[in-house]
Amino acid sequence: MLRDLVTANRSCRGFDRSRKIKREELLEMVDLARVTASAINKQPLKYFISNKDIITDKITDLVSFGGLLKDLNLPYKGEEPPAYIVICHDKSIVEEQPIFMYEAGISAQTIGLKATEMGLAICIMGGIDPKKVKEELFLPDEMEVKLIIAVGKSLEKAEIKEVESGEGVKYYRDNDGVQIVPKRKLEDIIINRE
Numbered sequence: 417m418l419r420d421l422v423t424a425n426r427s428c429r430g431f432d433r434s435r436k437i438k439r440e441e442l443l444e445m446v447d448l449a450r451v452t453a454s455a456i457n458k459q460p461l462k463y464f465i466s467n468k469d470i471i472t473d474k475i476t477d478l479v480s481f482g483g484l485l486k487d488l489n490l491p492y493k494g495e496e497p498p499a500y501i502v503i504c505h506d507k508s509i510v511e512e513q514p515i516f517m518y519e520a521g522i523s524a525q526t527i528g529l530k531a532t533e534m535g536l537a538i539c540i541m542g543g544i545d546p547k548k549v550k551e552e553l554f555l556p557d558e559m560e561v562k563l564i565i566a567v568g569k570s571l572e573k574a575e576i577k578e579v580e581s582g583e584g585v586k587y588y589r590d591n592d593g594v595q596i597v598p599k600r601k602l603e604d605i606i607i608n609r610e
C-alpha cells in the first residue's frame with residue numbers, strides 16, 4: 417500500500433555500514449526519479465551517485481545531520497551513510513529558476529519511496545553549501561547542487577506522532593532512542609472547512 421510506504425519513509429540518520437549499497441541499487445532509485453513530473457518537461461536534473469567510502473565519507477563531512485538533535489552529533493561514529501545521491505541542476509539544459517527547485521523535491525521523495533520499498537532508508541540533506549559540494553566533488557561547471565540524499569540500511573526506529581493544533585512540531589528522541597516525528601493532523605492542514 418502506498419500509505420505504508422510513505423509512512424515508513426522516515427528520515428534516517430544512522431546507517432548499517434555492513435549493508436553495502438550497490439551502484440545498481442542507486443541507479444534503480446534514480447531511474448524512477450527520471451520519469452517523474454518536470455516543468456515544461458525540461459528535465460534539468462542530473463545525479464552524482466556514490467557508494468565508495470572515500471567519496472561518501474567526504475560527503476558526510478559536507479552535510480549536517482539532525483539540526484534539532486545537535487547534542488547527539490549524528491550520525492554516530494560508524495553509522496555514516498554508505499551511499500549518497502547528489503541531485504544537481506544542469507544549467508546547460510535550462511537556466512536555474514525557482515520552478516525547477518520543486519523537481520528536486522519530487523525527485524527526492526521518489527528516491528525515498530523506492531529506497532523504502534527496497535528495505536533501505538534515506539535522509540534528504542538541504543543544509544549544505546552547494547558551491548563547496550560542487551568543488552569537493554569536482555562536478556562540471558554547468559551542475560548546480562540542489563539536494564543530497566543519504567542512502568543506506570537504517571539502524572533507527574522512527575514513529576509519527578500526530579500533534580494537536582498549536583503543539584510544537586520539533587522532532588526528538590524518546591527514552592528508548594526512537595525518533596518521534598510530529599505531524600500536524602489532516603483537519604489542521606485543510607484551509608477551507610465545511
Ligand SMILES: Cc1cc2nc3c(=O)[nH]c(=O)nc-3n(C[C@H](O)[C@H](O)[C@H](O)COP(=O)(O)O)c2cc1C
Pocket residue numbers: 425426427429480481482483539540541542543544574587597
Ligand atoms: C528540503 C529538505 C531538506 C532537509 N535537510 C535536512 C538536513 O540538512 N539535515 C537533516 O538531518 N535532515 C534534513 N531534512 C529532513 C527533515 O529534517 C525531516 O524531513 C523532518 O524532520 C521530518 O522527518 P521525516 O522525514 O521523518 O518526516 C530535510 C528535509 C527536507 C524536505
